[in-house]
Amino acid sequence: MLKERTISRERDMSQVANFYKERFGCAHSHIAKEINKATSLIIVIPIFNEPDVISTLESLKACHLPNDPVEVILVINNSENGKTETIKQNELTRQEIIAWLKKNKTPKLTFNLMLENKLPAKHAGVGLARKIGMDEALYRLGKIGKNGIIACLDADCRVDSNYLETISGLYGQGEFTSGHLYFEHPLEEEEANIREGIINYELGLRYYVQALKFIQYPYAYHTIGSCMITSAKTYALSGGMNRRKAGEDFYFLHKIFPLGGHKTFNKTCVYPSPRISDRVPFGTGRAMGKWMDMVNACKKSDKMPEYEYYALQSFLDLGKFIAAVPCFWKYADQEIEKIMADLPRS
Incomplete structure (x- = not known):
């Protein structure tokens, strides 16, 4: 009986992966190497213009x-009209990874390298790179009929020593759907202004989520791409990753939240880099760049820069709207208009 249920689950996951591939997925699988049938965790890392991915590895x-064995999928990516310097850096990174892999072979931790340097200019970016890697992870887990875990990480992150154990341990424990790992930006080795900026930035992220919880927003979770984890089936049923050039993590997770079961896991930690970056229109790197611009501008006037964030009142006003939403399903249009008229104008 147990064998029959196992076969049924395998067929089910294989069908889910195939259906996704037909409806939402990348056109084909990229990795020819067979996946170990015991694999239950695949980590996806997009890599673009990254000078220090070896530290992450x-x-x-x-x-x-x-x-259980773990796979890591590395997606080196660039646009079809990428800049010369990013093309050179990607090639250097590719060579460094290949050299590192030759010296670091671990049977239970395997790395698969994908080169996607000719992505359509219209869609090239972190969203498409994540999608390519996560789709591949889904296909590979589908081949062995496993509703394993797909984890996202970035190429400038470090992780706790129990990172792999913690995520892998979620497989087979009840019906895991999706989650978000605890994170902290490293402070020890940073210059004073960078350290102050990243502290303000991280406090802002935590304030944002706590404020959403306070007003009882139902999906008050962090949405940091390098900390996302999802079951293969949840990934497929949600329609997979989008192709946004930035904010892909926010929009992906907000498709998953309504499916239920999303949790925060605090027993391990991801350490995203606080470095300045202009690779995406917004996010940590761009925020740190703006902070340092303010620091440099304030040096001329001997004033300390101030970190600005959303006023608490904006959340309180939003909370009144959230509290009113259930009424929209009960009342006639005229009564709803009256409720809307009483809401804050902000």
Whole structure:
């Protein structure tokens, strides 16, 4: 009986992956190497113009290995009209990864390298790169009929030594759907102004989520791409990752939240880099760049820069709207208009 249920689950996951591939997925699988049938966790890392991805690989290698084997999919990516310097850096990164992989072979932690340097200019970016890698992870898990876990990480992150064990341990424990890992930006080695900026930025992120919880917004979770984890089936049923050039994590997770079961896991930690970056229109790197611009501008006037964020009143006003939403399903249009008229104008 147990064998029959196992076969049924395998067929079910294989069908889910195939259906996704036909409706939402990338046209074909990229990795020819067979996946170990015991694999239950695949980590996807998009890489673009990244000078220090080896530190991330070393961080993963230093982790305690779980019982089941783990795969890592590295997606080096660029636009079809990418700049010369990013093309050169991507090639240098590719060579560094290949050299590192030759020296660091671990049977239970395997790395697959994908080169996607000719992505359509209209869609090229972190969203499409994540999608390519996450789709591939889904196809590979589908081949072995496993509703395994797909985890996202960025190429400038470090992780706790129990990172792999913690995520892998979620497989088979009840009906895991999706989650978000705890995060902290590293402070020890940063210059004073960068350290102050990233502290303000991270406090802003935490204030945002806590304010959403306070007004009882139902999906008050962090939405940081390098901390996302999802079951293969949840990924497929949600329609997969989008192709946005920035904010892809926010929009992807807000498709998943309504499916239920999303949780925050605090027993391990991801350490995103606080570095300045202009690779995406917004996010940590861009926010740090703006902060340093303010720091440099204030040096001329001997004033300290101030970090601005959403006023609490804006959340309180939003909370009144959220509290009124259930009424929209009960009342006639005239009564709804009266409710709307009484809401804050902000």
